Amino acid sequence: MSVHKPSTYSLFSRIFTLQAAFTLLLIMITGFSLTQYACYSVNERQLSGSVLTSTLYSYFLIIGVLLASVSFVFHYLSIRRLLKPIRQLSQATHQFEETRHLGMLPYSTSPDIEHLIQTFDQMSRTIKHSEMTKDLFLRDLSHDLRTPLTTLSGYLEALQHNTISGSSTLYASLGEETQRMIRLLNQLDTLQKTELPVSVSSSESFSLQETFEEIFAAYSPSFRTIFKSITIEIEDLLLNHRREDFIQMITNLFQNIVDYNTGTTLLIQGTSMPQGYQLSFTHQGQFIAQHEKELIFEQFYRCDVSRSSPSRSGLGLSIVRKILYAQNGTITLNTDGYVHCFSIQFDLTSSTLNKG
CATH class of the missing domain: 3.30.565.10 (Histidine kinase-like ATPase, C-terminal domain)
Structure with a gap:
């Protein structure tokens, strides 16, 4: 299955573009309002010299604090909106870790966040499939071991009570059942060894x-x-x-x-x-x-x-x-x-x- 590879910088680009555009807008508003207020102070209020400078500094400080507050609120809300799917995905991760049940996944218009969500969904499906297959394998393995053990136990008990007598055919059958268990256990042992680093x-x-x-x-x-x-x-x-x-x-x-x-x-x-x-x-x-x-x-x-x-x-x-x-x-x-x-x-x- 091929997976679409999203743009690496799509989320970064959106945040950067948003911040740059809003910062440029603030600069333009600050410059325009400061220019207009300076003209008003000189032409209407007849201010000049140090009084004009002090007035403009005070105005700049007020409008700067006001616009900075607006900028903070705007950035907080916009970035929170952009990162909302990630927070929801984090909650889904904790839920899956605790219950192995995956609820409704979030949706995002950002290509890379949407790719992250799809990757997590695929990973969770793979883990659930692996666990289901593992459980089925262990049940089958339990059956595979129980069958020869039951056969061996039955034959040995019958031999012990002289219900049956030993023969080459019987011993060959017992040997076959024993070898079957040995093969299973050897393969499990080999499987465990292959999980370890090879020297x-x-x-x-x-x-x-x-x-x-x-x-x-x-x-x-x-x-x-x-x-x-x-x-x-x-x-x-x-x-x-x-x-x-x-x-x-x-x-x-x-x-x-x-x-x-x-x-x-x-x-x-x-x-x-x-x-x-x-x-x-x-x-x-x-x-x-x-x-x-x-x-x-x-x-x-x-x-x-x-x-x-x-x-x-x-x-x-x-x-x-x-x-x-x-x-x-x-x-x-x-x-x-x-x-x-x-x-x-x-x-x-x-x-x-x-x-x-």
Whole structure:
């Protein structure tokens, strides 16, 4: 959404023009009235010398005090009128802070004040949306954790009372539920860490291709099951970043592909570009509307199709974006709704291509 940028000096210009015009008017009135009174004193009252000078000084003092009082009242009322929307906006801010309810916002004919009001309105809507999404996420997360815990508790209680007997299938099911909780908790822990400042000294140099192949090997069994064709074209890079963060990013992207894939082909490409290094993942997945292209990277956002699945936390892509942001990188999604291309771009300021 594009936002109109108002003139920076519109309010300043209005106040300055108002003061300058009124000051000029006062000077003209003072000069004219003083001239007329001087002529009257000389011609009608026949004053001259020190008497005339003293009379004119007294008249100037009286008219000066009178006009200054009028000027003060005029400026007070006019500036108060101009700043009234700001005071109302300040009251709305306090109201929103206390109740999270936004009442009627003021209106102003000043472009920059109106822009300030619109910005505040947009900010408050964003905060309310974020809080609503966060509440929904926490409810879903509570459900996601409660389900495997209930399953584990039921199986363990049954085993304790010899209601059922242990088997490899049962233990595999218990292990799957345990791993599901571990994944959720690990992602929450990673999300918290990405909120903290990243220490530059913790960066290290490592081969992007070698590290990528290590991660891919762990997901290879899942990929071989769901994909008939996998193409990997990666130009190696000696990346100077936090290796554990890189592993977390690729793991989250792989898991996202596994969870939402609906196609049979996977294309992974890594190429150097003038502005950095780009690593892209292209596959066919569940439908993503155009308005969700940016929303899926938000911290607590989950597509409707995923809420019923307890294995998906909705944190993966948010963590990827936060890690990249800390490393001056970006992640984007290009999609026609079903064929998705996730592209992550690294800053190569302190990285070099490995031609060996």
